[in-house]
Amino acid sequence: MSRTAGSSGAKTLAAIREAGLQLIYEHGYEAMTLRRLARKVGLQPGSLYNHIATKQELLFDLIHNHMITLMESLDKALEGHTNPVESLKAFTAFHLTYHIERKREVFIGSAELRSLDPENREIIVGLRRTYEDRLCAILEAGVASGDFIAEDVRVAAYAILAMLTGICTWYDPGGRIDRKALIRIHEQLVLDGVTKNR
Amino acid sequence: MSRTAGSSGAKTLAAIREAGLQLIYEHGYEAMTLRRLARKVGLQPGSLYNHIATKQELLFDLIHNHMITLMESLDKALEGHTNPVESLKAFTAFHLTYHIERKREVFIGSAELRSLDPENREIIVGLRRTYEDRLCAILEAGVASGDFIAEDVRVAAYAILAMLTGICTWYDPGGRIDRKALIRIHEQLVLDGVTKNR
DNA sequence: TATAAAAACGAACATACGTTCTTTTATTTT
DNA sequence: AAAATAAAAGAACGTATGTTCGTTTTTATA
Numbered sequence A, B: 001m002s003r004t005a006g007s008s009g010a011k012t013l014a015a016i017r018e019a020g021l022q023l024i025y026e027h028g029y030e031a032m033t034l035r036r037l038a039r040k041v042g043l044q045p046g047s048l049y050n051h052i053a054t055k056q057e058l059l060f061d062l063i064h065n066h067m068i069t070l071m072e073s074l075d076k077a078l079e080g081h082t083n084p085v086e087s088l089k090a091f092t093a094f095h096l097t098y099h100i101e102r103k104r105e106v107f108i109g110s111a112e113l114r115s116l117d118p119e120n121r122e123i124i125v126g127l128r129r130t131y132e133d134r135l136c137a138i139l140e141a142g143v144a145s146g147d148f149i150a151e152d153v154r155v156a157a158y159a160i161l162a163m164l165t166g167i168c169t170w171y172d173p174g175g176r177i178d179r180k181a182l183i184r185i186h187e188q189l190v191l192d193g194v195t196k197n198r
Numbered sequence C: 001t002a003t004a005a006a007a008a009c010g011a012a013c014a015t016a017c018g019t020t021c022t023t024t025t026a027t028t029t030t
Numbered sequence D: 001a002a003a004a005t006a007a008a009a010g011a012a013c014g015t016a017t018g019t020t021c022g023t024t025t026t027t028a029t030a
Helices: A009-027 A034-041 A045-050 A055-078 A084-101 A103-111 A118-145 A153-167 A179-195 B009-027 B034-041 B045-050 B055-078 B084-101 B103-111 B118-145 B153-167 B179-195
Strands: none
Touching: A009 A034, A009 A045, A009 A055, A009 A103, A034 A045, A055 A084, A055 A103, A055 A118, A084 A103, A084 A118, A084 A153, A084 A179, A118 A153, A153 A179, A153 B153, A153 B179, A179 B153, A179 B179, B009 B034, B009 B045, B009 B055, B009 B103, B034 B045, B055 B084, B055 B103, B055 B118, B084 B103, B084 B118, B084 B153, B084 B179, B118 B153, B153 B179
């Protein structure tokens, strides 16, 4: 056999991306073999190389795409909010929603950082830093306006991010807890953490 | 050559454990090769099998040991506390301290869960559940006594654990932030999250 | 001190990996 | 319709992996 009827580059690449995402999420980058990936897509191992340059490049593509989308979505979600309290609520809601919806991408984006080549890793770490900075800016604005109290803005930001991101390691969208309730509870937790009198 | 002068089973096993811990922490279980591990310990690859049964068993040993120690230490730390507020503070301080001191074990204990054989994984998941239950019990006691308010105890517990555990992914013991300050800040964050009027 | 056990070496094993290359067939372009 | 390109197959590559085995030397036991 050779080229399959109905085969199209764009469709196959999309299938490779989706299957790769799932396999890396399930087993990790190192544990995912290209043979397994090929089988899942319905190809021979060698045929993958008509669409990807290398296994490493596939990983970077997945993470990089995710980070770009994350940043763009965040900036859209924060648009129009000037009040620090409202901004923080918007950030919390966005972060939770996005991290629940893109559970796999988020997980890979942090767990497989170490599997990236140094140059690739640096790019991703830079993007992540930019994301953290958005939260820091909100907290700083709130401290300046007197709405928030935070002993150390960066510590508070990391604590908040850790708490929110941790959610998607156990949250089950089809489970007992409603998503809106989850967001409400965490908005409150986050706000209380930076507003209560000390 | 053959058996080295001064070689002792216990010492070599300890060296293998320590080197394995470090290598798995740095590169992940799948990415750690037994040849690399052997080189780090100063052995030939085959000689490892005088001390471990298999690569998988080494991973399980490391994680299992960690979980057992974690539980014992927690119960010691909670001993004598009856007041829910004090218990929660003690839990927070213990969790942070332990997770900072045993950064590597903690990381491996969650990141490499998926690298465990199903039977091994089940054992670890059970132990982890027991740990979470300790926190839930404290929160429930606090709700019953009127000290805490929590819409959903399990959600609150997971949020707290996620926040606290997330710390050890970025906290640098030699860095800008003092450990005692870190504990103080988080005790407050945690308490605020479950005590403030809604 | 003789004997058994432990701990190391070093070679070898089957297997699996990421990747390359040639060939064949389908699709697109001219 | 012919030519060029794209996408697949399938075999092969060198290399690395976890593990086993027979041998040798050191330590512990009797």
